[in-house]
Amino acid sequence: MDHIFTISKKPTKSLNSYKQNIFNKLEKSIVCSISSTNVVAFSTESNLEESGSLFWSSNVYVADLNSPWQVHKILSNSSPVTVLQWDFTGELLLIGDEAGNVRIYKTKDHILNEWTLVLHTTLQGEHILSAAFFHSGKRICLNSEKKDSSSYNDKFQHLKFACSVKQFGGRPATGALLLTTTGMLAAVMLPQPTSQSPMIMATESLGPTRIFVKTADICYGKNGHFLLAVSSGNPIMPIQCYKVSVKKMEEKCEIQSQCLLSFYLFEAPKEAMMDQLTKDKRCSVNQIKWIMREDADSLVVSASSDKMSCLQVWELREKAVPVHKSLGKPETPQFYNTVLWQYQCHFQYNSKVTSLSTSKLSLINSPSSGYIVVTFADNTIHCLYKDSLKPIVNTKLSMTPRYLEEPNAKYQKIDTKITNIDMSWLGNVLLIVDSDDSLHLFKLPPQIDSSGPLTVPYCTTILEYCLVSGLDWLDLLLVLRPGSLDALCDRLTESFNRQPAAVQQFFYVQYLCVKISLLRLTPQGVSKANDLSSFLMLHSISTAFKSLLRPSEMNSHEKSPADSLASVISEGQSDVDKVLMHLEAKEFTVEPSTLQSLQQLIQWVADLALNLLIKLPDSRPSSGKLYELLRDVSALNMLREMLVLIRIWGLLRPACLPVFIKSDGSLDVLALVFRLLSRLVQNVNEPDESLIDECCLLPSQVQIQPLQQTNNKIALACSQFSQQILPLHLEFNNEPECLAASTEVNSGQTVDSIRHLYLGRTPRTIKQCVRCGGAAGTVPVTRTAAIRAWDQRWFRSCQCGGLWRMQVYT
Template identity: 30%
Template sequence: MDLVYTTYNQGGSRTNIPDWIRETNSLCSVSCQNLIVFSSALPLTENRQGLNRIYCADLNSPWDSSLVCTLPSPVSCLAWNGSGSKFAVGDFSGNISVWKILDFCISEWEEVYSSKLPHERIVNAAFLSSSRVVRLNQYNKDSILYNEKFEFGPQADGTFDSEVCLFTTSSGLLTAVVLNDSTVHLTTSACVGRSRNCIKYVDISTLKTGEFLLAACGAETPVTIYRILCSLTPQEGLQIQVLNHSSFSVTQKGGNENVRISSLKFVLADSSDAIVVGVDGPDGGKVRMWELEYSQYSCHKLFSQSSSAPKHKIVPTWRYCSEFGVGGSKLVSLATPRSSLVGCERPSCYVVVGFADGSIQCLIRDSLQQISSVELPRNGNISLDNTKNDAAVVTICDMCFTSTGTCLVVTDSLGQLYLYRMSPIADPGGPHVAPYLVTMYEYCLVSGRDWWDLGIAAAQTNIQDVTDKLEETYSKQPVGVKNFCYNRYMSIRASLFRLCSQSQYRAADTLSIMMLRSIYGDLSSLLTVDGGYSEQDPAEKLTNILRNYPSSADLNSVVSSLLTNGFSREVPTSIEGTQTLHQLGSWVLILALHLLSAVPEFKTRRGPGYWLMLEGGVSLIRDILVMTRLWGLPRAGFITREKDLDLNSKLFSMISKLKDNPEDEGLLDECLILPSLVIVPELDVMVSPHGVLAGLQTGMNLPLFFQFGVEPNLTLPPQPIFLEGLPYTEESSSNNVYDSVNKISLGRNPLELRACNRCRSYTQVVPVSTGGWSWEKRLNRCCCCGGSWRTVKNE
């Protein structure tokens, strides 16, 4: 376990703080998109007042935390939903609520449900989803094909289409809520067990069969497991059943030890075949593990007299397996990952244990063997009393694994965050290697999980090996799978290239190709053929026609041929949509100008545009130029030396020659003259990483130290211009903010923007035109690099 960074709480006044503030319990939860929500009793900055606050931040920029809400009582539980768009929270006074990200900006939230359960304490919150779990297929884990390498877990009987949020109280009341799009939400309640009992610890997980399990216990009671059945029908509404499953006692057989349960967790939330229980006794804190087995028992003769009655019955039982303890210190927290990619009957995973003395023990599931041990750092902790020089005494409060389990987040009693990098579960204690990382990236590719935490591990390896192996397996997938995964694959690939300062040009080309393909897809979907029904798709028909034209063909003659073949000149969209098409077409022209101007340099060195030319970007540019001329979109207003120069036609001619013969000497001469004919505008493809990723690229020594509310100086120097006269929007001399989605300049100081938490991309908060909404929807949820959006306001 390596400490990656610590985010300290230096905000707020430190005078007149009571002693009980040292005993606060800060909770945290990390979503599948690597967003963290955490609670803090201390304000993180001067202007944030009130107690029991809940904040949200991206793990790549933890100092930039947004206040979500303030609760009347201390927070007792936090939980994200499966997609990472909502989280549920409960407190010690029985208040429950569900919050949703507003307009996909993690700095903006709205409450979609709230209620109060009087005289109750909420001990657990969880979401039950009907979506199937993605797992590694243990029998075909070496297969190259994604469809064989990964499998989707089964769904239980009576599955539901909606997402159900469950809240469990300390008296054994289970409340279920179905969150509809409307303001009317369906709710129901059930009792955990036959009668209401005192419950202190609860965890909910999913069996390999798709069924949901709930484990509950008190401090000194047996651990009882229940099976949860949910159904949602128009006739009966929301129904929830809590059925008996099995139970076990934490006291070993024949033992008279006096122990109290202090924590309870399923080993893997997506395949709950084991449970770890933290206990405290005279010898200190210990961790004990039980595994689920199915035993066959004979039925008594009174129940087997009927011929149809089964002679034997399969009964689930929990078998005690192993124990770990360090002695002396109490156990304060347990953390287990949601899933494991080690495909077998008992998948290996880490079990992380936090003790009151500040030590964190990393154990492996097999026999709970210790892999590593670290101490919570003491340097940098704030002093509660400004007259003293000693650091504040902090304790571990909560721990949570990141999206893929590659990193661990720890919170302390002051609401401070610590991020640790874990070793690969395939080689505990060893380094991350390319084959393991490739499998993890492929898992993110097919499951929809975020891959930011994998970048923390990949920074230690040879990035080129990882990208080469990832490209090799992706290229062997069926066409349908490749098209489905294309955008996420290109985003992952670009994020890998951005980890190295030497491959920034290739990262730019990767995003350029992805954007070109998106633009081509949108424009080609607008193609229509006069006369109604056509036996061939208009996009395929366009490609076939262009394939037969020589490189010397004129753009106007190509358009005339398209009209002869029945293509329509009318754009089937509104005036506002036409404006969006014009903006995208202008960006393609700027990209073509940069590419063609740099072609002569590719003989001696590689720069932006080189990989674009190798990977099919030239054909996409040519087709887009033809479509924009077919619809008669306004020509880009670039400043040219020749007054009547038809820049679109000239670029089409040069692009066609480049596609057919890149070594044409006449073409190279035209490329050399091109920058003198046109003032080439700025291009936005060179975008540097932001936050922790920027620190990794610069090679800063770990751990990094941050402070809430204070942005660190992690700004990377702009990449040197590849060729004079080919400027980029990220240059220090550039005065304008560029919209990375709509491809327009937003001026010098826009009042309100959406900024990416992973890179230095920006876009508008509200679209200028309603017609462009269909295009913006492609990148509305997240940036093209995979990062989340946040709102930035300039005063």
């Protein structure tokens, strides 16, 4: 369990002891949560921008896990925040507090540091204790019987799982179920984006009468219902369970609650420590969690006093109870099957439990997979097996407060404790927030086989699961061993190439994003990652250009224009004008206004072709299996197809042609580049000497604009991260210089990585990717249908899959 980083507030001079003692005695209400997109949300009880402020406030911040020092404040609240909950997509964030306020936020135009309030309601006089978003009904697991299969369709199975609330047509509704400390249930349902109807809300009592609830947890049942486990905090009182269903009836919402079986902690056999705890007046049940969030078969409960604690696991088991012979047939013994809670195991420790976390996803449909992480008041962190509570690994979080210009002898002793923890969705990292508003990240053992280190087959399976499920894989990148990256890339490529053509086409872009992120983790792979990024952009441009082509009315429609172009290109013709003679002109006709709006993309394609050709004389065939764009025949043929399209469209609209600065005005650059690429395709591994000589002459014939690379982002998932001594000591709102690229080349110009426009030396406002650092302009350009479709392709995220962040320079 390696400590990856610690992020703290800006060091300040120590507070006087009187004020510090007051702050320490206040009960902390600090929570944290990681979304499926690896965005961290956490609350603090101080302002991170003004670390020396003595005014109390409960603030909610968000940050991407790849650059966690860049935080953005969503809310500054007058009441302590008690609940932070993400939905399954990672787009909605629910915030609940002690005053009964419920807020649901969403990013504005998918910008990480701009959020809008989509719902706000208040439950007067209530303390929000727990919340869960409605389940969408989608659940994907690894098929344990076919986990070694090469086919994604066999390896991963879509399990039958009902959505929590159905709307018209069986569509899943968007909303959340809330529980308060007085035992009140509340369901809030968001209206459809296209609907003008108001929010729907309903309330109901959890039990027949209102009860006091100190700790609770919510999980999902297979039939669309919720299951709640609640405790009043008294260890001699039962742990009560309820089945809750939410239904939408026209424009109203209805909640139904039903009592289920309960159990008593002290009924666990042979637990002397539990007997001591129940007799201790200061003992309370302070944590309760369902072991699997999408399965209601087992619970873990912690009872703690100041000096000791005990964790128990209880499971629902079916038991055959004998029926008395007077009530059944006397000839054969009769049994009645019933379901009851059965004690499984326990874990004892001589310190108070401060936080408890279980795996969010079960990659294998089995309760034995995954683990439980628990933290104690002595700042120890224990990782335990789910089914037996046997320790896997444990560590201790050592925290030393930092103050500005103060010698060690004058450091004030501050009792900093772990207040809350949360696992990432894939279970690779653990986030910890402490009472001093600092964040800590720890590496966790593998979920499926936690007895050993990360293996290449396991990592490959996790990356394939991310491809199929759509989850983000950043947390896996932070725990990979650099020595296994080459083998991982090879295995992932081999596995992907064995998939059917339709499956490859569907997941192709996401697959390229995964490979690019893996290659950027090593210094040797950065240039390969840049090549793969260029190919990803070329593939996207090719798809966009071919989508503009329409078959002519006289055609038999046996072949699309794109297929006709590909078949002509495959014949190996090196004269671009002769290629045009084999194509139907009407099929490649596009409106001149549309062509003009695509000029910058056309220019980028031509610049890419020139940059590849001038690299040929110095290039040598790669000895490994890493990707190199200059040796990819399919990429070179795709580039030739684009040059043919550009040639045709230039006849329709000459202004859309790429601009070249030539030494000879009569030189036809497009024809020359097409001819050189055609010769290169014939033998990419051993090009002939005459081709290399012509490529050497290119820089003297035409001025070649170098392509702007975007891998200049200071982030954790980079090649410099593996060279650092962990843990990293970071500071909020301060980029770490140790992660900056030592060979970073800055041309002084900011280039739009999506539209391929120059934005100037210091643009006032840009969108910047939080993963790769790519920039995108915010000022709209010529709005044709084609360019709108192109912008919409990158509206939600960058081409690498990272979220956008608005960057304003003053």
